[in-house]
Amino acid sequence: xxxxxQYKSIFLSDIHLGFNGCQNEKLEHFLGSVSCENLYLVxxxxxxxxxxxxxxxxxxxxxxxxxxxxxxxxGTNIFYISGNHDDPLRDIDLKENLKFKNNNYAEIMNVxxxxxxxxxHEFLSIKHGKIIVLxxxxxxxxxxxxxxxxxxxxxxxxxxxxxxxxxxKYLKNLTKKIVSSLSxxxxxxxxxxxxxxxxxxxxxxxxxxxxxxxxxxxxxxxGDWVESCSAIVEELDGTIKLIKIEEDLKITSLSxx
Numbered sequence: 001x002x003x004x005x006q007y008k009s010i011f012l013s014d015i016h017l018g019f020n021g022c023q024n025e026k027l028e029h030f031l032g033s034v035s036c037e038n039l040y041l042v043x044x045x046x047x048x049x050x051x052x053x054x055x056x057x058x059x060x061x062x063x064x065x066x067x068x069x070x071x072x073x074x075g076t077n078i079f080y081i082s083g084n085h086d087d088p089l090r091d092i093d094l095k096e097n098l099k100f101k102n103n104n105y106a107e108i109m110n111v112x113x114x115x116x117x118x119x120x121h122e123f124l125s126i127k128h129g130k131i132i133v134l135x136x137x138x139x140x141x142x143x144x145x146x147x148x149x150x151x152x153x154x155x156x157x158x159x160x161x162x163x164x165x166x167x168x169k170y171l172k173n174l175t176k177k178i179v180s181s182l183s184x185x186x187x188x189x190x191x192x193x194x195x196x197x198x199x200x201x202x203x204x205x206x207x208x209x210x211x212x213x214x215x216x217x218x219x220x221x222x223g224d225w226v227e228s229c230s231a232i233v234e235e236l237d238g239t240i241k242l243i244k245i246e247e248d249l250k251i252t253s254l255s256x257x
Contacts, residue, residue, distance in 0.1 A: 003035040005251065008126065010034065011232040013042035013135065013204025014224035016085065017061040019050040021226045024060045029249050030231075031067050039068070039076050040121065042204045042222055043083020043135030046108060050085070055104045062107065069111045080115040083135035083205060089117055122198075126238030128218065128257060129199040132192060136205030136221075139188040186219065193217040200257075202232055211242050211255045218257060230254070 016022045050056065072078045082089040089095055089112070098105040121133040189201050193216065200218030209223025209230040220242070223230030229245040241256040 003033065005034040006236060007034060007036040007233045008236050008238070009038040009040065009123070009234040010036045011040045011042055011133070011202055011220075011222050012045075012225070013083070013222040014044040014207055014226065015041075015064070016044055016047040016050065016224070016226055017064060018047040018056055019226070020056060022047075022061065023225050023229055024064050026229050026245050026249065027064055027225050028060070028067060030229075030245050030251070031064070031071070033251075036071075036076060036233075039071060039078045040123070040133055040202075041068070041078065041080045041115070042133060042202065043081055043137070044085040044204065044224075045080065045083075046086045046089075046112070048086055048088050051104075057104070057108070065108065065111050069114060072114050078115045079121050079133075080112065080117045081121055081133055081135060082117065082119060084137040084140075090119060122196075123202065125199075125234060125240065128238075128240065130197065131200045131202055131218075131220075132196055132198045133202045136203030139185045140205065189219055190214070190217060209242055209244070209254065211240075211257060213257070220257075 012027075015024075015027060017024065068078060080089070088098055095109070098109050119134065123131045123133050125131050189203075192198070193201055198217065200220060202220045202222065204222045204224065206221065207224040207227060208221055209228045210219075210221050211232075212219040220232050220240070222232045223242075223244075231243055232240065233243055234240050239256055242254045244252050244254055246252055
C-alpha cells in the first residue's frame, strides 16, 4: 500500500488490543497508508485488564503489534506511554513476570521490549513549543483512587459494547463527563501545563477525541480505536490535527492547531 500520508509525528491511544471490541482492521489500514518519524502510543494499547480472566489475542491483534515493530525497524521512533489498562508495563517486576513466566504474553512482550517506555513524555512540537504527553488516567479520580470500581466499569463497558456499540458509547461519554467534572480534570490539566511550562497536553483515556484551545494552554485528546478510530497527527509543516478514519476508510480532519 502506498504511504500517501506523511507525518512528522502520530499519536495513538486506547487501541485496546486484547479486547474483542478493538477495531484492529481499521487501524491496520490506517497504519498501512501513513509514514511518520515519531509514533507515540499513548496508553491502553494492550488491554491487560480485559485479558485477566480470559486471554484473547487473535491474529489481527498480533498483526497490529507486528506493524508497529516493523515501523520501528524501518526507523520510526516509537514511544510507549503506558495507561491504566496496560499498567503492568509501569512496573518492572510485573513486566518481567509477563515476559518470562506467562507464555500467553511472551510474543507480545518480545515486541514491546523494543520500544522506549515512559509514563510521561515531553514532546517538542514544531509550531507550538513543549507539549506534555501522558495517558490521562492520572487525572481520573476513580481510576487513581478506586481501581476496583474502574475495573468493574470496564467489564460492564466491554460486555455492553459487544451488544450495543452506540449505547455503550453514550453511557461511557456520560460517565466520563461526570467523573471529569467531579475530579476537576481540566483544572488538573491546566496545573500540569503551568507547573511544567508546557504549551499544551496530549492524552487519551476518556475516548473523547477533541482539541480544546484555552487562554493558557491547549488540550488534545487522541480518542480511541474501539469507537471513534481517531488520532492526533503533526504534519511536516508543524500543523497539529485531530483526524478520524471514516467507515469508508478515508481520513478526515476534525480540527487543528
